[in-house]
Amino acid sequence: MPRIRKTGAVYPIRHEQRKTLKDGTVKTYVNWQAKVDGRWVSAKTYKECDRKIAEAIKEKTEWGMGVDRTTRLGEYAERWFELKRRDLKPNSIGNYASLISVHLSKYANEKLGEVTASAVQRMIANMRNLDGTPCSYNRQLGFYNVLNQIFKAAVADRLIPTSPVTSAARPKRRDAGLAGDRRTINGPVVVSTDRRSGTQDRKAFTVKQMQDMLEASSDDLFMGARQWWRLLTGMRQGEILGATLDDLDLWRDKTLETPDSGEIWIGTYTVNWKLESLDKEHGCGEPGRNGRYPCGFKRPSSCPRYRWKVPDGYDMIHLCKGYALTPPKSARGKVVPIIPQLGTVMHRYLEATDGSIPNPYNLIFRTREGLPISAFDDRAGFRDLMRRAGIPDYENRYGHECRNSVVSLLFHMKVDAGIIQRIVGHSSVEMSEHYRTVPIEDLMRGMETIGDGLDLKQIEWKA
Structure with missing residues (x-):
């Protein structure tokens, strides 16, 4: 075993290992070893081992510890x-x-x-x-x-x-450049066939586009109510698909009614859940050399002792298949106001679907069979709505842009930034500003105040 001199110096010790070969001969392998600060160093020669000892001692002196040279x-x-x-x-x-x-x-x-x-x-x-x-x-x-x-x-x-x-x-975000020439740290971005390059160019819909989509979705109460909810709340997709009846509170407001208006309903929705598709993993043990698991099945969903791929203690309610209700992205308890126009539509929707559409999971929006709506089907439905509403380039627009649209419209209507943050559930006012799209008309009105401040009308050109 390597020894340390009384002076504290560490020096290599010869180590021999004998191995019997197939022909019966014994071969001796020699190397040199030493232990520095709890870590072993070894080499084929005394000189090389002594050099490694010096390096390890230098590292310990410089950093207070040795550097691991083996872990990959x-x-x-x-x-x-x-x-x-x-x-x-x-x-x-x-x-x-x-x-x-x-x-x-x-x-x-x-x-x-x-x-x-x-x-x-x-x-x-x-x-x-x-x-x-x-x-x-x-x-x-x-x-x-x-x-x-x-x-x-x-x-x-x-x-x-x-x-x-x-x-x-740390990678740095580069300017988009001219004529859509998107760039990253690697230079211009080449469009990827697997759709992983670049960023989604999300922006707000115009007021006219939102009106057209609301109009286009009003011909089907069952499908249209979900699109009205999306356009008039700015909620995230998972929060919409995971919305439960327990968290919806609607009431009739007679003070807003007129003789010709009919019933008017308003309310609030408290965001406590989102719909999420979760994966499973084998819980029966590790696979053998042949790749088979102890349970005998390849698919984790077939394993009798399957586990969900979620953190320890994760709060979730399993619905069916891989669908579960999980906590929303932002903190629970965010209250979303339901304006009279949306509240009245939702009241009609709930009355029309009560009893006629199964609802085993107490969801507000579901398929006609009562199952959760997949994110894929929801995106397809919104793309079809954009197509019917005549939205330009609808194939490259996203439902999440309704969130940008609500934020931008609230800013345009001079709603306080703190209130907007609370409505949409952003972590900060700065994030709400990030979602904001400012129309060119608002920019022009803002710049026109310079002319008023300088009283440019009083200045006449003499040239």
Whole structure:
């Protein structure tokens, strides 16, 4: 066993290992070993081992610890993700897994202690989609955040003294350029066939476009009520599809009624849930060498002891298949006002569907069979509405833009920014501003105040 001199100096010790070969001969393998600060160093020669000892002592003196030279990035990332996934939301689990398997796997054999800051920058700058096109800014930012967390955990585990992930490696959003020339850290963005490059160019619908969609959806109460809800509340898709009757409060307001108006209903909706599609995983154990699990099934949904891919203690209500009600993105308890026009439509919708449409899960919006509406079918329904309403480029517009539209319209109507934040459930006023689209007419009116302030009408050109 390696010894330490009384002076504290560490020096290599010869180590022999004998192995009997197939022909009966015994072969002796010799190497030199030493233990520095609890970590072993070894080499084939005394001189090489002595050099490694000096390096380890220098690292300990400089950093207060030695650097792990054996653990590789891939194996550590795998161990880190096994712990991290317990705290991640279901959607984030898939995103993290994709970033690690697609982008980090290329560097899996890199030694953790030998990854430099410039190497991290190259990892991010050289990211590519599955079809070879450069990754979008958001994809690069996600990979940067994953690397940052992995190396911070390695520092906390005393495997490396400092993290090589610096602010210089953080991807920077570039200007769009001219004529739609979108750019990232890698230069101009080539359109990806797997639709992962670039960003969704989300913007608000105009008042006329919103009116046209409301008009186009008014011919079918069962389908149209959901579109009116989307256009007049600005709620997120999952919150709309996961809206429950328990959280809806409608009441008749006779003070708003006139002899010709009929009944007028108003109310509030409290956002406590969203509809989410969750994945399952095997709970019977690890697969064998042949890839088969102990339960004998390949699909996790067939495993008698399946588990949901959710964090420990995750609050959820399973509905059917992979659908479940889960906590919304923003804090629970956000109250959304239901204006009279929407409230009256919803009252008619609830009366028409009560008893005629099954509702085993107490959802406001559901299929005619009483099942949850999938996100895919909801997007298809909204695209069809945009087509019927004559919205230009409807194939590249999104239901989430109704959220931008509500925010922009509220700002246009001079509603206080703090109230807008509370209505749509943004984390800050700045986020509400981010969703705001300002019409050119409002910009022009704003700039016209300069002329009034300078009283330009009193100045006449003499030339």
